[in-house]
Amino acid sequence: MNFDQTESITLELEKQYESRREWLSEKQWLEIFPEAKEYFVERLEELTERKEQLVKEAKRKLEKHKAYQYQNEFDRWFKAKTISVFDLQPIKEINREAQRIACFIEPPKETEGKLTDYQMQVAKSRLLKQIYEQMYGQVRGYVVRCPFHAGGQEKHPSLNIKGNFYYCHACGATGDAIDFVMKVRGLSFKDAVLSLQ
Numbered sequence: 001m002n003f004d005q006t007e008s009i010t011l012e013l014e015k016q017y018e019s020r021r022e023w024l025s026e027k028q029w030l031e032i033f034p035e036a037k038e039y040f041v042e043r044l045e046e047l048t049e050r051k052e053q054l055v056k057e058a059k060r061k062l063e064k065h066k067a068y069q070y071q072n073e074f075d076r077w078f079k080a081k082t083i084s085v086f087d088l089q090p091i092k093e094i095n096r097e098a099q100r101i102a103c104f105i106e107p108p109k110e111t112e113g114k115l116t117d118y119q120m121q122v123a124k125s126r127l128l129k130q131i132y133e134q135m136y137g138q139v140r141g142y143v144v145r146c147p148f149h150a151g152g153q154e155k156h157p158s159l160n161i162k163g164n165f166y167y168c169h170a171c172g173a174t175g176d177a178i179d180f181v182m183k184v185r186g187l188s189f190k191d192a193v194l195s196l197q
């Protein structure tokens with residue numbers, strides 16, 4: 001058997017594996033491997049500690065900023081912007097991850113089948129790249145094959161997946177993670193949100 005043959009067999013196996021692989025959310029994984037919960041508890045502690053440090057540091061900088069006599073308004077604005085980008089943004093990201101993880105440790109209760117704000121927040125904070133990979137397998141980078149045109153078989157990837165959003169340069173499909181799951185898996189809004197917990 002030559003190299004090309006071996007490679008094509010490997011590709012074929014990979015294709016079969018991907019087509020049969022079930023789509024599992026992190027929560028479903030946790031139901032299969034409850035041991036992972038310990039990891040989430042540790043991770044949450046780590047995040048909480050890190051957040052406390054960052055908050056302390058950001059507060060210190062903000063106080064200093066408030067007390068400082070700036071030469072002009074631009075300097076004042078620029079400094080405030082810098083603090084917001086470099087100090088406040090990472091805190092927001094940690095908060096988002098912490099909320100997501102807290103949900104795995106103790107799933108919020110549903111009331112009469114209605115979605116809670118918490119569930120909405122968790123669904124909205126999911127990264128599209130991660131969702132895409134759970135459905136289609138690992139990808140490199142943030143431009144991937146678009147499932148919304150060419151029957152999902154396009155040759156040159158044109159779907160941008162960034163944060164919680166997607167946008168296709170070829171067909172113009174756009175939306176957030178909830179929207180993506182609704183369209184690709186044919187789910188209702190509520191089921192899509194629930195599948196992203």
Ligand SMILES: [Zn+2]
Nearest residue numbers: 146149168171
């Ligand atoms: Zn497209």
